[in-house]
Amino acid sequence: PDGGAPARPVIMTTPGLKTFLLACAAMVLSLAALAQTAAGPAGASLRALQYPADVLMDPSGQQSFAEIQRRFENGESRPVSGSSPLPLGGERTAWLRISLPDVPAPTEAVLTVAHPGMDSVVLHQPAPGGLWKVQVSGDKLPVSQWPMPYLHPAFSLEISAADPRPVYLAVQHSTPIGIYWQLWDRASFDRQSSTLHMVLGGYLGFVVLVVILSCFNAYNWRDPIHLVYAGYVVILGLGQLSLTGLAGEYLWPDHARWNDLAAVTVPMFSAGWAAVLVYRLVVERGHRLASGLLLSVMLLSLAMTLGFLLLGREKLFYVSNFAYMYLTPVVLGCLVWFSFRRPLAGLWALAGFLCLAIGSMFPILRNLNLVPVNFYTQFGAQIGAAL
Numbered sequence: 093p094d095g096g097a098p099a100r101p102v103i104m105t106t107p108g109l110k111t112f113l114l115a116c117a118a119m120v121l122s123l124a125a126l127a128q129t130a131a132g133p134a135g136a137s138l139r140a141l142q143y144p145a146d147v148l149m150d151p152s153g154q155q156s157f158a159e160i161q162r163r164f165e166n167g168e169s170r171p172v173s174g175s176s177p178l179p180l181g182g183e184r185t186a187w188l189r190i191s192l193p194d195v196p197a198p199t200e201a202v203l204t205v206a207h208p209g210m211d212s213v214v215l216h217q218p219a220p221g222g223l224w225k226v227q228v229s230g231d232k233l234p235v236s237q238w239p240m241p242y243l244h245p246a247f248s249l250e251i252s253a254a255d256p257r258p259v260y261l262a263v264q265h266s267t268p269i270g271i272y273w274q275l276w277d278r279a280s281f282d283r284q285s286s287t288l289h290m291v292l293g294g295y296l297g298f299v300v301l302v303v304i305l306s307c308f309n310a311y312n313w314r315d316p317i318h319l320v321y322a323g324y325v326v327i328l329g330l331g332q333l334s335l336t337g338l339a340g341e342y343l344w345p346d347h348a349r350w351n352d353l354a355a356v357t358v359p360m361f362s363a364g365w366a367a368v369l370v371y372r373l374v375v376e377r378g379h380r381l382a383s384g385l386l387l388s389v390m391l392l393s394l395a396m397t398l399g400f401l402l403l404g405r406e407k408l409f410y411v412s413n414f415a416y417m418y419l420t421p422v423v424l425g426c427l428v429w430f431s432f433r434r435p436l437a438g439l440w441a442l443a444g445f446l447c448l449a450i451g452s453m454f455p456i457l458r459n460l461n462l463v464p465v466n467f468y469t470q471f472g473a474q475i476g477a478a479l
Contacts, residue, residue, distance in 0.1 A: 145190040145273070147172035153183035153264065157216060157224070160187050160260070174272030175464030180265040181406070188263070190273060192256040202281040203259070205229075205245040206272045206465060208337035209355050213245040216260040218252075230264075231352035236345040243288065243337030248278075266406035272465040292338045295474060299329035317372045324365045328448075331359035332474050335455065357400045360412060363419045364393025366445070370423055373441065374430050382426045389419050413456050420449045444479065451476020 146169035150160065163169070169189065172178070178186045190203070205213050212230040219225040229238045229245035240246040249259065263271050276284070303322045310318035331354075333339040340351040367389035374382045396415055399408050427445055431438030454472035457463045 145172055145188045146170060147178065147186055147188050149179065150185040150187060151183075153185040155185075157260070160262075164189050172271075175270055177268045177270045177461040178263075179268050180263070181267055183264070186263045186271060188261040188271065188273065189258050190261060190275075191258050192251050192275070194256060195251050195253050197253050199251045199253075200278040201249055201251050202240070202276045202278055203247045203249055203261075204242075204274045204276065204281070205261070205263070206274055206470070207269065208244045208335065208340070209352065210245060210263060210265050210269070211352070212262075212264040214262040215247045215249070216262070217247075217249050218257045218259070231340075231348060234346045234348045235340045235351060241341055241345065242285070243341060246281075266404075267409050267459075268461055270461065270464055289338075292333070292336060295478065296329065296333065296338075298478060299325055317369070320365075320369050320372055324362065324369050327358065327362040327365050328477055330354075331362045332477050334358050335473060336470075353400055353405060356405045356409065356412060357397050360393055360400065360415075361397045363416065363423075364390045364397070366423055367393065367419070370426055370430075370441070370445075373434075373437070374426055379429065382429055385422045386426055389422050393419065409459070413459050416452070416456055420452070424449060447479035448473070448476040451479075 146164065148160070148163055148169040155163075164187075169187075172188065180186060203215065210230050212228070212232045214229075215227045216224045217227070227239040227247045229240075229247065235241050238245070240248055261271075261273065302325050306318045306322035306325065310316060310322070330339060330343075333343070334351075334354040339354060344350055344354070367386045371383060371386040371390070374386070392415060396408065396412055400412075424442070424445060427438060427442040431442050451472040451474070454463070454468040455470075458465060458469035463469060
């Protein structure tokens with residue numbers, strides 16, 4: 093051991109390491125296979141279709157549905173695609189008029205908005221007698237009260253064979269965002285939903301497996317760092333489940349405000365816990381700069397987490413994305429330094445955190461409206477966390 097510090101035991105034996113790597117490989121392959129059915133820009137491999145739509149903005153969010161219809165008829169709208177960020181925030185509302193396809197017979201379909209965490213999504217669809225049926229979803233409501241409790245807003249609708257009339261979608265969100273809508277036939281949606289829930293359930297089981305192994309190692313080696321790692325995996329897993337919408341659907345379906353906040357507070361808290369884990373690794377190396385930088389990460393993470401809880405996500409959302417750009421290089425830099433001192437443990441830890449950092453960059457770029465919604469912005473962080 094260098095510097096007179098006691099050597100830490102190897103975290104896993106060779107057979108255990110092989111099992112761990114096989115589990116990682118299986119998880120990554122499962123998530124990659126999901127790309128054919130997961131939410132993302134339409135292509136030859138996707139079952140979902142995105143039909144033409146126009147958009148207009150209601151800056152006050154107070155205009156009635158009849159007023160919005162008249163504005164569409166007067167030609168005030170413009171074409172829009174799911175990759176185009178819209179200037180949302182506050183009470184501003186984006187209204188989309190979505191054209192439906194011609195079908196040979198009445199067809200049961202599902203319209204989805206593939207982005208967990210949207211504040212309010214309201215669908216107006218034609219009903220018999222010239223009326224309109226209204227369905228409300230989004231984080232302003234508990235998931236249990238959505239018309240279709242799901243990972244993200246989803247609405248069931250019937251497409252008429254004679255003269256399919258367009259549907260109207262009203263969206264509010266705390267920050268500018270691209271609205272990616274998809275139309276599925278009901279059978280395709282059910283298959284996609286089953287596949288997605290199966291893979292995310294497998295991810296949850298993978299988290300439980302790692303926690304059990306870490307607790308066993310803590311008992312076997314009498315080293316509390318494994319318990320710190322187990323806590324990190326639990327928090328990281330909850331953060332990923334919050335980002336995908338699975339936590340809102342199953343863990344807290346009756347708590348709208350927490351469902352809205354969890355997607356930002358839990359990942360931010362997990363970043364601080366990652367610094368705690370790395371601090372436990374490097375503190376015995378005697379490097380004050382590395383320890384001080386990691387302490388700054390912990391404090392920044394705690395401050396941002398409390399800020400989200402007290403002020404809400406809107407005021408700190410963009411700041412948090414830039415905070416990650418400080419937190420991530422500090423943690424990785426300390427692990428690079430640690431790898432030179434303890435290559436066996438340091439390189440493994442560096443490789444794991446590097447995978448997570450690369451995967452997490454995709455949703456950050458999406459949040460900053462630098463890239464549109466796609467498979468990697470939806471599931472990149474989960475793949476990195478699994479690795």
